[in-house]
Amino acid sequence: MKSRNRPLPEPELRAILRAADEIIAQGGRTLLSKILKGSKDRKLLELKLDRNPSYGFYRDLSLEQITAKVDHMIRTGFLETKMLGELPVIVFSPRGWMVERERRAEELLREWDYWLENNLTPSSMEYLKERNRGMIFLFLYKILCTGNKKYIPYLAIWERTDSKKVQAEIRNVIEALQQRDGMDDDQWGRLLQERSKTLLPGSKDPIILACRKCGDPFLFDDKNPGYYTSDGLCFPDQCVNCQEDARRHL
Numbered sequence: 001m002k003s004r005n006r007p008l009p010e011p012e013l014r015a016i017l018r019a020a021d022e023i024i025a026q027g028g029r030t031l032l033s034k035i036l037k038g039s040k041d042r043k044l045l046e047l048k049l050d051r052n053p054s055y056g057f058y059r060d061l062s063l064e065q066i067t068a069k070v071d072h073m074i075r076t077g078f079l080e081t082k083m084l085g086e087l088p089v090i091v092f093s094p095r096g097w098m099v100e101r102e103r104r105a106e107e108l109l110r111e112w113d114y115w116l117e118n119n120l121t122p123s124s125m126e127y128l129k130e131r132n133r134g135m136i137f138l139f140l141y142k143i144l145c146t147g148n149k150k151y152i153p154y155l156a157i158w159e160r161t162d163s164k165k166v167q168a169e170i171r172n173v174i175e176a177l178q179q180r181d182g183m184d185d186d187q188w189g190r191l192l193q194e195r196s197k198t199l200l201p202g203s204k205d206p207i208i209l210a211c212r213k214c215g216d217p218f219l220f221d222d223k224n225p226g227y228y229t230s231d232g233l234c235f236p237d238q239c240v241n242c243q244e245d246a247r248r249h250l
Ligand SMILES: [Zn+2]
Pocket: 211, 212, 213, 214, 215, 216, 238, 239, 240, 241, 242, 243
């Protein structure tokens, strides 16, 4: 693969997606580059974009160099632009959103862990309302995968505020966590598999990856729970044929 088509290293890729998340379908390449630069631009400060975790990520690069990184993200299929009236604005590609969605769900889980460690009990979970449904379901799936009952009090608070559909899923997760101790690993594995069918958000648009070995395009199965790890979404780098081939030659 030519290096101009290779994605940016993971930390950079994630930082750019996190900055883009804040201005999606509202701001363009320049605004995105300014967030990453840590610019003191008045418009940027008015929009409170200096609170974004990626603010100043590329502090030491010039705006021109940062824009080249953003363009690389567009070229390698993580971001796209679309026209909003006269202005081109940044939007996620299906693949870019998958990566970002996973990171946001993980961020929510780590926040809960932090609150639990510090004995904080939020009086409401209002902030989780009206968030992207796919991301929220992935968050619930991550909670479920921990098998840890410590989240139940938070889930119970959350259940009071959200929509019927989310409430039902929250109740399922609470119930599953309560049953965890009475189950062996096989039973638990089957339960996770079962819940993943509703909680793992399938992408509307298929995500096509290129096989590193044979170069053929192949479909990424975004409903495979094995790809969602606490370290991030892991994309297979080989097509099924090449994977089987490698296994046969072991
Ligand atoms: Zn292949």
